Amino acid sequence: MPVIDVKHPLVKHKVGLMREADISTKKFRELTQEVARLLAYEATADFPTEKVTIECWSGPTAVDQIAGKKVTVVPILRAGLGMLDGVLDILPNAKVSVVGLARDHETLKPVNYFDRFVGQLDERTALIIDPMLATAGSMIATIDLLKARGCKDIRALVLVAAPEGVKALEATHPDVRCWTAAIDSHLNAQGYIIPGLGDAGDKIFGTKE
Ligand SMILES: O=P(O)(O)OC[C@H]1O[C@H](OP(=O)(O)OP(=O)(O)O)[C@H](O)[C@@H]1O
Numbered sequence: 373m374p375v376i377d378v379k380h381p382l383v384k385h386k387v388g389l390m391r392e393a394d395i396s397t398k399k400f401r402e403l404t405q406e407v408a409r410l411l412a413y414e415a416t417a418d419f420p421t422e423k424v425t426i427e428c429w430s431g432p433t434a435v436d437q438i439a440g441k442k443v444t445v446v447p448i449l450r451a452g453l454g455m456l457d458g459v460l461d462i463l464p465n466a467k468v469s470v471v472g473l474a475r476d477h478e479t480l481k482p483v484n485y486f487d488r489f490v491g492q493l494d495e496r497t498a499l500i501i502d503p504m505l506a507t508a509g510s511m512i513a514t515i516d517l518l519k520a521r522g523c524k525d526i527r528a529l530v531l532v533a534a535p536e537g538v539k540a541l542e543a544t545h546p547d548v549r550c551w552t553a554a555i556d557s558h559l560n561a562q563g564y565i566i567p568g569l570g571d572a573g574d575k576i577f578g579t580k581e
Pocket residue numbers: 448449450451452473474475476480482502503504505506507508509510511537563572573574
């Protein structure tokens with residue numbers, strides 16, 4: 373199942389707290405990081421490891437080490453930046469690629485205004501982060517960019533997904549797994565997730581009037 377609804381009680385509890393209408397910017401930011409950290413833990417559970425021998429205090433000892441090239445985390449600007457520190461808490465050596473996309477409010481289609489990828493994407497796992505999967509247009513566009521650069525192991529973390537976005541993502545990129553803290557009811561006429569979180573970018577950046 374490419375979209376995975378993470379059932380962990382901590383995840384469900386924390387995403388529930390994020391739905392409070394009058395939540396402060398501080399609290400919203402903190403919870404975004406906390407849920408991101410927990411989703412990253414789930415999404416890395418099958419990372420391959422290899423044995424390496426290190427010099428332990430008691431002599432040479434075989435230990436497990438994550439195999440392969442360093443992961444690249446891919447925040448989708450702006451809102452994805454809100455999840456970045458949480459993910460880097462558990463992947464402190466990860467490299468960061470950045471994709472700037474903004475949804476056109478009329479068409480709901482993503483407009484690409486920036487991208488900067490790290491090298492050797494064909495050898496890395498990419499972990500895309502964005503709090504919201506609404507129509508999935510932004511996520512699909514980001515996956516398209518990564519695949520065009522040869523990336524083969526692409527995973528995504530979102531806080532809240534709409535069923536419409538889940539369907540679109542699974543149909544377009546069935547090889548990409550996406551971990552979500554919640555799958556909500558539907559999208560409204562403006563393309564916002566219901567009940568959702570509102571505009572996650574505005575809440576993280578404090579730009580809501
Ligand atoms: O699945 P979609 O229909 O594409 O919608 C989801 C996108 O919309 C939001 O970003 P927004 O365009 O509001 O930009 P922002 O992060 O700068 O606020 C959100 O962070 C996703 O990137």
